[in-house]
Amino acid sequence: MDIQTNEVVTTITSNPFASITVLSILLLLSSTLLSFTRRPSNKLPFPPGPNPLPLLGNLHQLPLTKPFLAFTKWSRDYSAPILGLRFGRQPVVVLNTWRAVRDLFDQRGAIYSSRPYIPMVDYVVPGPYHVAFMPHDRNWRRGRAALVSFLKDEELEKVRPIQQAESTQMVFEILQEPAAFEKHVLRAFCAVILESVYGVRGTREMTDRFFEIQDEWAGILDMGAMPPLDVFPWLRYVPSVLTPWPGWRKRSARLAVAQRGYYKELFERGRKGVGEGRAKESFLAKLLERREKEGFTDIELVYIAGFLIEAGADTTAVASLIFILAVAAHPDVQRRAQEEVDGVFGDQIPTDIEAVKVPYLQAILWEVLRWRPSFPLSLPHATSKDDIYEGYFIPAGTTALMNTWAINHNEEDFPNPDAFDPTRWLVEESSSPLPGYSSDSVFVSTDDSSRRRSYAFGAGRRVCAGQEMAERNLLLTMAKLLWAFDMRPEAGTTLDTNVETGFKDAVLTGPKESKIEFTVRSEAKEQLIWKEWEGADAVLSKFG
Numbered sequence: 001m002d003i004q005t006n007e008v009v010t011t012i013t014s015n016p017f018a019s020i021t022v023l024s025i026l027l028l029l030s031s032t033l034l035s036f037t038r039r040p041s042n043k044l045p046f047p048p049g050p051n052p053l054p055l056l057g058n059l060h061q062l063p064l065t066k067p068f069l070a071f072t073k074w075s076r077d078y079s080a081p082i083l084g085l086r087f088g089r090q091p092v093v094v095l096n097t098w099r100a101v102r103d104l105f106d107q108r109g110a111i112y113s114s115r116p117y118i119p120m121v122d123y124v125v126p127g128p129y130h131v132a133f134m135p136h137d138r139n140w141r142r143g144r145a146a147l148v149s150f151l152k153d154e155e156l157e158k159v160r161p162i163q164q165a166e167s168t169q170m171v172f173e174i175l176q177e178p179a180a181f182e183k184h185v186l187r188a189f190c191a192v193i194l195e196s197v198y199g200v201r202g203t204r205e206m207t208d209r210f211f212e213i214q215d216e217w218a219g220i221l222d223m224g225a226m227p228p229l230d231v232f233p234w235l236r237y238v239p240s241v242l243t244p245w246p247g248w249r250k251r252s253a254r255l256a257v258a259q260r261g262y263y264k265e266l267f268e269r270g271r272k273g274v275g276e277g278r279a280k281e282s283f284l285a286k287l288l289e290r291r292e293k294e295g296f297t298d299i300e301l302v303y304i305a306g307f308l309i310e311a312g313a314d315t316t317a318v319a320s321l322i323f324i325l326a327v328a329a330h331p332d333v334q335r336r337a338q339e340e341v342d343g344v345f346g347d348q349i350p351t352d353i354e355a356v357k358v359p360y361l362q363a364i365l366w367e368v369l370r371w372r373p374s375f376p377l378s379l380p381h382a383t384s385k386d387d388i389y390e391g392y393f394i395p396a397g398t399t400a401l402m403n404t405w406a407i408n409h410n411e412e413d414f415p416n417p418d419a420f421d422p423t424r425w426l427v428e429e430s431s432s433p434l435p436g437y438s439s440d441s442v443f444v445s446t447d448d449s450s451r452r453r454s455y456a457f458g459a460g461r462r463v464c465a466g467q468e469m470a471e472r473n474l475l476l477t478m479a480k481l482l483w484a485f486d487m488r489p490e491a492g493t494t495l496d497t498n499v500e501t502g503f504k505d506a507v508l509t510g511p512k513e514s515k516i517e518f519t520v521r522s523e524a525k526e527q528l529i530w531k532e533w534e535g536a537d538a539v540l541s542k543f544g
């Protein structure tokens with residue numbers, strides 16, 4: 001028995017959960033072995049990876065925190081662009097190169113666009129209402145089409161004044177209370193969604209309530225936080241006090257009530273606003289308009305709109321916090337970016353960011369998304385048919401993970417990958433033949449055009465539909481922060497930018513660090529922020 005196996009056995013036998021586990025192992029062993037001897041019906045091998053144990057598969061080797069780092073290492077150890085693993089009996093492949101992602105997610109979308117069944121989702125969102133977790137079916141197409149209709153370019157024009165006003169409001173709040181910058185960033189990005197989706201003002205009270213619910217939701221979905229019902233479905237029938245997750249049913253039921261209550265309240269307030277003409281530009285107004293044609297029920301609309309807060313608020317806020325950490329830790333990058341922003345906007349607070357040339361700022365954005373991707377494993381996809389790729393057999397129902405971390409930290413594509421170096425995206429300055437920006441702010445593809453600009457937003461048919469909205473808001477916010485403040489580590493401290501120690505252990509990961517000082521760059525800027533804030537407040541106060 002190797003050391004890892006020994007550890008698993010020790011854990012099993014010293015745990016109150018042991019007797020049930022051992023009994024079940026014995027009961028299930030026969031069916032597992034049977035299924036192993038039956039598989040694969042196809043003679044081709046499953047992609048390579050560490051050896052699985054009969055019942056656990058590779059679960060005993062899987063770290064509970066930052067598994068993307070282990071996958072990246074295994075991919076190198078086994079020279080495997082595609083790793084083959086088993087979580088219990090569930091086959092899992094991990095795609096570690098952009099070519100594999102292009103070949104499978106982007107080019108075989110009919111096979112690689114489903115989602116694995118996550119039983120905990122059923123406990124929190126009962127019914128097929130959550131677009132991000134739906135299989136690749138008609139319901140998902142309908143839901144996604146509604147979301148895309150809100151996120152396309154012409155519609156985003158309506159969101160622009162909200163983004164302008166909220167980013168100014170955020171800068172104003174940081175000016176008042178710099179030590180709490182994290183709170184202000186989170187509020188602002190959540191507020192943009194509440195105002196554009198429902199026409200409801202993103203006050204501190206409303207956004208705090210969302211993040212409380214969202215933290216619990218993310219906590220429940222974290223690996224190891226809840227019983228792995230997908231691997232051991234029988235755990236459903238075991239009284240929760242006998243498991244290492246006592247109270248898990250109550251916890252998920254409480255969250256279900258809180259989440260649904262919050263989304264319903266927003267839906268009703270938004271609907272009232274549409275009726276009274278206050279929210280006629282909102283996404284909800286559009287959804288209500290097309291509901292008859294599409295046949296959406298109230299509860300479907302409640303969750304479609306609610307999902308947009310989940311998808312768009314903390315994702316963008318976290319990317320912004322990573323930007324703040326990166327520039328605070330790299331003063332030379334910050335100085336150059338400030339010079340660029342000052343050169344373009346001078347004494348005026350940055351506004352129309354898409355209309356100007358800021359190639360260095362754009363390069364910083366791509367480097368932030370590459371250097372510390374907030375979804376290092378994206379969201380899991382699943383195959384809906386058997387497939388063969390490069391001589392390997394991938395059965396229907398396989399979970400397919402995209403290892404964004406491995407793609408973004410591949411030494412061949414990104415020399416010295418852990419260094420934060422925006423110039424790698426500037427074609428005139430970079431020595432590596434990668435897609436990047438010219439000094440005209442034009443994105444130039446110098447490599448295979450089937451390569452995505454960024455893998456931080458996923459790939460294939462499930463790719464992030466909010467990429468454009470997120471990029472616009474991020475670029476604008478970055479420009480305003482650089483224009484207004486110097487950002488540096490608190491006196492006597494250094495910032496921990498190490499992904500293992502300085503970043504949270506979560507599906508959506510951001511910096512743990514918040515010891516960053518914000519100093520307004522001049523008195524004139526401070527006065528202008530006050531003045532601009534009055535205008536921003538006037539725009540935002542029209543929301544109920």
Ligand code: HEM
Pocket residue numbers: 131132133144147151308311312313315316319374375378379380381456457458459460461462463464465466467469470
């Ligand atoms: C920096 C900000 C963001 C990041 C890093 C991000 C990342 C992602 C990722 C990794 C996925 C999964 C893709 C896949 O399965 O391959 C996703 C899906 C999605 N995101 Fe984003 N996202 C961001 C902002 C937004 C915003 C602002 C919105 C809209 C308001 C949004 C809406 C969506 C939608 C609708 C999906 C698709 C769900 C599906 O079809 O299953 N995202 N995003």
